[in-house]
Amino acid sequence: MPKSTQLHRRIASLFSGHWVSPVVFLILWEAGSRLGLIPKSTLAAPSAVIGTLVEMLATGELPDNLFVSFLRVAAGLVIGLSIGITLALAAGLSRQGEAAIDPIMQIKRTIPTLALTPLFIVWFGIGETPKVALIAFASIFPVYLNLYSGIRGVDVRLIEGARSFGLSKTEVIWHVILPGALPSLLVGLRYSLSVSILVLVVAEQINASAGLGYLVNNARDFMRTDIIVVCLLVYAALGLGADGLVRLIERRALAWRPNLAEA
Amino acid sequence: MLAETNFTAAFPVVEPVVRLRDFSRSFGANTVIDGLNLSIAPGEFVALLGRSGGGKTTLLRTLAGLDSVQGQDVLIPSSRAVVFQDARLLPWKKVWRNVALGLKGPGVRERAEAALNEVGLGHRIDAWPLTLSGGEAQRVALARALVREPKLLLLDEPFAALDALTRIKMHALVLELWRVHRPAILMVTHDVDEAVALADRILVLDAGRIVAEEHITVQRGERGDVGRVLRQRLLGHLGCEVTSEHFLSAVDVGASIVPFPQGASA
Numbered sequence: 425m426p427k428s429t430q431l432h433r434r435i436a437s438l439f440s441g442h443w444v445s446p447v448v449f450l451i452l453w454e455a456g457s458r459l460g461l462i463p464k465s466t467l468a469a470p471s472a473v474i475g476t477l478v479e480m481l482a483t484g485e486l487p488d489n490l491f492v493s494f495l496r497v498a499a500g501l502v503i504g505l506s507i508g509i510t511l512a513l514a515a516g517l518s519r520q521g522e523a524a525i526d527p528i529m530q531i532k533r534t535i536p537t538l539a540l541t542p543l544f545i546v547w548f549g550i551g552e553t554p555k556v557a558l559i560a561f562a563s564i565f566p567v568y569l570n571l572y573s574g575i576r577g578v579d580v581r582l583i584e585g586a587r588s589f590g591l592s593k594t595e596v597i598w599h600v601i602l603p604g605a606l607p608s609l610l611v612g613l614r615y616s617l618s619v620s621i622l623v624l625v626v627a628e629q630i631n632a633s634a635g636l637g638y639l640v641n642n643a644r645d646f647m648r649t650d651i652i653v654v655c656l657l658v659y660a661a662l663g664l665g666a667d668g669l670v671r672l673i674e675r676r677a678l679a680w681r682p683n684l685a686e687a
Numbered sequence: 688m689l690a691e692t693n694f695t696a697a698f699p700v701v702e703p704v705v706r707l708r709d710f711s712r713s714f715g716a717n718t719v720i721d722g723l724n725l726s727i728a729p730g731e732f733v734a735l736l737g738r739s740g741g742g743k744t745t746l747l748r749t750l751a752g753l754d755s756v757q758g759q760d761v762l763i764p765s766s767r768a769v770v771f772q773d774a775r776l777l778p779w780k781k782v783w784r785n786v787a788l789g790l791k792g793p794g795v796r797e798r799a800e801a802a803l804n805e806v807g808l809g810h811r812i813d814a815w816p817l818t819l820s821g822g823e824a825q826r827v828a829l830a831r832a833l834v835r836e837p838k839l840l841l842l843d844e845p846f847a848a849l850d851a852l853t854r855i856k857m858h859a860l861v862l863e864l865w866r867v868h869r870p871a872i873l874m875v876t877h878d879v880d881e882a883v884a885l886a887d888r889i890l891v892l893d894a895g896r897i898v899a900e901e902h903i904t905v906q907r908g909e910r911g912d913v914g915r916v917l918r919q920r921l922l923g924h925l926g927c928e929v930t931s932e933h934f935l936s937a938v939d940v941g942a943s944i945v946p947f948p949q950g951a952s953a
Binding site: 581582584585586587588589590591595599600603604606678679680681682 | 751752753767768769771773775777778779780781788789815816817818831835
């Protein structure tokens, strides 16, 4: 008797999990496709999507294009993050730097990056350059804003405490200000990564001959909704991966924070 | 018997570690410290009492070398350390790295460890500061100050944020460390009883001037009786007139502190 109630409870808890509704959704989707309620040209069935995914992996079509996109994001991020971090350090650590840099950055912040696409095409043509430039441009701001405010937000009492022990200005920056601003930098990094993927999607619509965007564009022309869905999945995976990467860095770099320190 | 009151700072015969002559400091039109004379002898334990806004913090910042003293006659030792009311440990550095902050040369960890052992926290050497209790953090702050072997140790209301029991333990610890290392100590406090229990000399700072000075020659731990008289006088200097009724009840509250525990003697 108690065994069976235990079993009941187990089954009950099994079906109250968070995975239930997505699975039901997938089953309904699959059923709808098979019954012809959802035409293939509107949305491919989950099973078809998985089949396409496997096929694209096997032929190397997906890895090759993914690699092209990855290089674009990486190049854009390296440039954008370097500029953003440099500017934030200059503006955060010196009054002159702040006066020179921050107003311009605040003005630039109001311009949506994607609205600059036409201008970038005029300037850089339709090759790789405008794509990388757009990603770089977009990823400057989150990291700049967060690091700058992080530096400015470091507890003055800690800085004074360090100064009272005779630390030089450079030592105070190294031991107090930069570690104090690190959590903000990582928040900025996370935003920059997700923005870079967002911009990638749009940037690759510019006359791409390779990359995820190219796959999507081609699939659209041939009404291959299965390929489109595969690419959407890849974008989602990229976003998740970027987030996980920052979380990993946080866990290592911010081990001192109480919620992590006690865990 | 216990103390002579004079209103000018006494200049001891030995070369003082701290000497301010006619020191003034103002922010805009607001004069915070006004023609202050102060000298502290090596190894002397001085308590500084005063109301909020009386210039205590400004004086402490000056002695800590945090404010510039251009053109003023100010002598402070180069080896000095501060323990603040909030421990001000860097949360991203492990305890021993906090203690060793700014130290150079070989054996830094060993020196930090020795200092931590002295305050009874050798076992927390690799802990993160945010996992420490308030009392532990303050002991780390003490270790961080003492590892520098300072000639002048500045204590800025270091026990104000601690509970009563921890505070009593910290008093004993500070006295013990003071006896071993013999820095000159200037302790800023609101607590008259704390000042009476710990210090050789008590200064009352008001409106930027030293308005009272009390020397205590009675040994620590035997100050119960003289403390009561002194306490009332100091409270008077602080502008807190106590009737005998209030006074008695106040003594009851403070009774756990005035007769110093463990019969410590200087």
